[in-house]
Amino acid sequence: MTSYGGFQRTGYGAQAANEDGGGFMGGASQSGSQGQKKSYVDEFLRPVTVRQLLDCKPGYNDSDLHLDGQPITQVTFVGQVRSLNPQTTNITYKVDDGTGTIDVKKWIDPEKAGDSESKFGLDTYVRVFGRIQSFNGKLHIGAHHMRAIDDFNEVNYHLLEATYVHLCFTKGAGGGGNAAAGHDAGGDSMFVDSGNHNSNKTANCSRAAQRLYDFLSGSEDGTTGVNLNEIVSGTGMAASDVSRAADELLGQGLVYTTVDDETWAILDY
Amino acid sequence: MDATPRVTCGYLNSYVNKNVMVVGKVIQLRGESALIDADGNITAHLNRDSHLTAGSGVQIIGKVQPDLSIKVLSALDLGTAVDYNLANTVVELSHQHRSLFASD
Numbered sequence: 001m002t003s004y005g006g007f008q009r010t011g012y013g014a015q016a017a018n019e020d021g022g023g024f025m026g027g028a029s030q031s032g033s034q035g036q037k038k039s040y041v042d043e044f045l046r047p048v049t050v051r052q053l054l055d056c057k058p059g060y061n062d063s064d065l066h067l068d069g070q071p072i073t074q075v076t077f078v079g080q081v082r083s084l085n086p087q088t089t090n091i092t093y094k095v096d097d098g099t100g101t102i103d104v105k106k107w108i109d110p111e112k113a114g115d116s117e118s119k120f121g122l123d124t125y126v127r128v129f130g131r132i133q134s135f136n137g138k139l140h141i142g143a144h145h146m147r148a149i150d151d152f153n154e155v156n157y158h159l160l161e162a163t164y165v166h167l168c169f170t171k172g173a174g175g176g177g178n179a180a181a182g183h184d185a186g187g188d189s190m191f192v193d194s195g196n197h198n199s200n201k202t203a204n205c206s207r208a209a210q211r212l213y214d215f216l217s218g219s220e221d222g223t224t225g226v227n228l229n230e231i232v233s234g235t236g237m238a239a240s241d242v243s244r245a246a247d248e249l250l251g252q253g254l255v256y257t258t259v260d261d262e263t264w265a266i267l268d269y
Numbered sequence: 270m271d272a273t274p275r276v277t278c279g280y281l282n283s284y285v286n287k288n289v290m291v292v293g294k295v296i297q298l299r300g301e302s303a304l305i306d307a308d309g310n311i312t313a314h315l316n317r318d319s320h321l322t323a324g325s326g327v328q329i330i331g332k333v334q335p336d337l338s339i340k341v342l343s344a345l346d347l348g349t350a351v352d353y354n355l356a357n358t359v360v361e362l363s364h365q366h367r368s369l370f371a372s373d
Contacts, residue, residue, distance in 0.1 A: 049369050051272065080345075098273045098290045098330075099363075099370045123345060152326065152347040156292075156359045163366050 051099035068169035103140035125149040208245040225258035225265035278309025292356040312338040319344035326351030
């Protein structure tokens with residue numbers, strides 16, 4: 001054990017403190033360190049303006065950038081090419097969407113070199129899909145894909161979409177019941193996330209499901225749950241919509257059925 | 270280049286001596302200048318590189334003059350399939366949600 005322990009100490013450093021706890025503790029701290037790695041499962045492609053990218057701030061642990069309280073890695077945006085700087089392995093574009101300018105680096109695929117990797121001319125509108133990267137404190141975008149925009153309306157469409165997504169994160173997905181609307185009135189505060197914790201759990205749910213969840217969490221029935229009829233009269237939703245929303249929440253493990261199949265309670269954990 | 274706020278005719282007097290971006294329809298070409306409709310008529314003083322077509326859409330980036338005309342720095346022809354209502358809505362929206370668009 002001594003020789004093995006010595007090996008562990010050199011190998012893992014931080015784990016040495018847990019050594020006396022045996023193998024299980026070592027495993028636990030290992031999984032903890034894995035948890036700090038980026039989880040690619042949570043990544044999603046977010047439409048943004050360049051201004052938002054430039055205003056991104058690092059989160060608590062200084063590793064990921066955050067926008068509207070959400071970690072942000074993959075982005076898509078539109079803009080005009082203002083300058084391009086071709087190198088042997090990549091092309092760096094300066095892309096301007098009227099709200100700011102950002103560097104976009106497109107690596108050249110050596111296997112496709114020459115033909116399809118066409119360069120984008122000055123002042124052409126492009127759509128960029130890429131990953132935010134920070135180098136020496138300066139942001140740039142590592143582009144996975146870039147394409148020219150043929151229909152100018154896509155530019156305006158994109159700006160609307162970016163605004164919509166921003167509002168979804170800062171004010172909730174909208175369309176909720178009265179309780180939710182009251183909650184959202186404080187949406188402009190700096191503590192959106194801590195205040196509106198329901199919307200974190202139901203962030204991936206439809207509006208009906210979010211509304212149902214808000215209604216259930218607002219009712220004080222404890223573990224007995226709320227019956228379909230009460231929900232219908234309380235929210236004004238159609239019974240079929242309530243059933244569908246409940247199925248969705250059941251599937252996500254956010255509610256459970258109590259006395260019968262049409263009575264639900266919040267599954268709190 | 271710094272940020273160029275999206276504006277329509279009505280916003281021009283807030284942006285005198287600043288660079289702005291306007292999306293509108295070319296109504297009339299008069300040699301060195303053009304009349305552009307962006308929720309109101311704007312006179313644009315063209316540069317040598319701008320190639321506008323009467324009747325089609327244009328995006329101009331330029332400096333707002335004290336007489337509320339625009340001295341064009343760059344012009345981009347957008348063709349005829351431009352949804353001007355959409356463009357004007359985006360301008361309104363960009364002034365409502367300044368954190369996403371604003372430069373000041």
